[in-house]
Amino acid sequence: MDGMPEHEQDDQEREFDLKWADNAEHKEPSARARMxxxxxxxxxxxxxxFRADPEHVARQHRRSGWISTVVVLGIVAAVIVLLGYINFRGSY
Known part of the structure; x- marks a missing residue:
């Protein structure tokens, strides 16, 4: 050998292979691209x-915003009622 540890030789060979592959003139497309x-x-x-219809997106966003708000407020109200019920039953 040339006095270099084996793992350093492997690293240098791997680095050379990567540089060689990156500099290749023709690159084969991926399997997905071929498919x-x-x-x-x-x-x-x-x-x-290129872009969705802005009016459709705005209409959908408005509707989903209200639905999300109602769901969150309903969950918060249910938790408050449940905690109040647990507290009420625990006081006796």
Whole structure:
């Protein structure tokens, strides 16, 4: 050997391999990219808008905001009633 510990040689070889792979001119696509390319070749996807309709999003957000508020307030009221009931029964 050249006087270098074995693990250092492995590290240098691995580093060289990574640099070599990063500098490759042609990189093979991932399995998912190949699968999608094959699927879309037979059945291309339809057009997708870049952004959703702002009015639909605002309407949905308003509705879900009220529902969330009612659910949270209902849970808080139920906990208060339950704690009051437990406290009332414990006092006798």
């Amino acid at each position: 999608l390319a094959a699927r879309w070749k037979e059945n291309p996807p339809g057009p997708v808008p």
